[in-house]
């Protein structure tokens with residue numbers, strides 16, 4: 182008798198022999214009962230690994246099982262032979278996550294773990310089932326994909342990946358479909374400049390934990406990667422023609438606030454746990470991590486006023502949208518965003534805490550454009566422009582010495598020149614010779630007054 186489940190025995194022991202034989206084929210014995218509350222499943226021997234993964238996926242997007250990578254392999258042979266997969270280093274083998282089994286023994290009895298005893302249970306969880314009977318099913322423990330590990334791994338690789346890959350990671354809070362509790366979620370939207378086969382290869386090498394499938398990928402031209410109807414930029418396209426890009430009407434209207442931060446080194450796992458906890462408390466603000474590296478790290482920080490080049494792992498966008506009108510709602514949501522910004526302080530750039538000009542944020546400093554405008558400008562200017570701030574002030578002073586073009590966060594002019602309405606070469610030289618970054622700008626003003 183040959184017992185066959187998935188028929189993947191490398192030397193065909195389940196279906197070839199040099200004497201007459203019959204096959205006990207279990208391919209119809211393939212039911213899979215997933216119990217998400219208990220985080221277990223009863224899996225019959227004739228099921229394939231692909232069926233196991235799919236039935237788990239139907240019930241939960243965060244659970245999995247540490248078995249092999251080929252979906253057509255059968256449970257009967259794979260589990261009984263101690264099959265393993267890509268989560269082995271985290272969770273061990275299939276057999277390390279089996280807690281019960283059913284087997285038909287040589288007397289035709291159907292036994293479970295209790296009735297078969299620990300010796301036989303031990304034997305069929307790694308010793309191959311075929312020597313001991315016919316395994317009917319296994320009870321397995323489901324494992325959870327760990328969000329902290331996944332997010333941490335993204336931080337390790339996102340800025341170092343092939344320059345054709347851009348993986349934006351968004352963290353938010355949603356209601357669990359199983360328990361209605363609030364849970365953290367990470368979403369990975371990817372633009373890859375190449376075909377899906379090369380992407381699969383690169384991702385399997387660099388980020389297998391993400392479990393990217395070929396079916397997750399959609400090949401399209403670059404222009405089709407924009408989805409005018411979505412709140413996200415990088416999502417599969419709607420069936421809208423490229424002419425939809427010509428519409429000047431926003432696809433969605435809401436109240437919003439934004440903030441930014443720069444991440445210089447990976448946030449430690451304990452930090453991620455802390456952030457996830459705080460996000461559950463606050464609920465609204467989401468964090469979108471845009472990976473840097475690649476060409477961004479090769480361009481000099483002074484090439485353009487935008488200074489955030491080499492040394493940045495990612496830029497974070499804090500995003501809060503709300504539908505309710507009124508000041509009260511606005512205050513509430515602004516406050517939630519500020520709280521998350523506050524909690525993030527230990528994990529982001531410091532001295533100064535850097536920011537992105539296009540994520541306009543008046544919280545980081547405001548200019549009243551009075552006599553202290555140069556000092557006030559330094560407060561936000563150095564965050565937006567770092568060492569380029571001084572050159573911007575110089576340009577501004579040269580082209581608009583009266584500060585006609587101004588707003589709450591515009592580039593100010595040098596104080597002496599604005600007040601005196603004249604340019605003095607010696608004063609100018611002196612200004613440029615002083616490091617007026619933040620802490621020293623009052624010293625500069627003192628010098629000028631003298």
Ligand SMILES: Cc1cc2nc3c(=O)[nH]c(=O)nc-3n(C[C@H](O)[C@H](O)[C@H](O)COP(=O)(O)OP(=O)(O)OC[C@H]3O[C@@H](n4cnc5c(N)ncnc54)[C@H](O)[C@@H]3O)c2cc1C
Pocket residue numbers: 183184185186187188189190191194195207226248249250251253254255256257258259261262263264265266309310311312314315316317
């Ligand atoms: C394409 C491919 C990819 C693979 N990938 C992996 C991998 O990622 N990780 C890994 O660990 N291994 C992998 N393997 C090896 C695979 O785990 C083994 O070949 C496994 O034994 C196949 O199980 P099966 O049920 O599909 O095979 P079958 O040929 O049906 O069975 C294999 C053996 O188990 C016995 N058997 C089958 N069902 C039962 C049962 N119900 N009760 C008692 N005995 C039974 C059979 O008689 C045979 O001796 C892969 C194999 C292939 C061909």
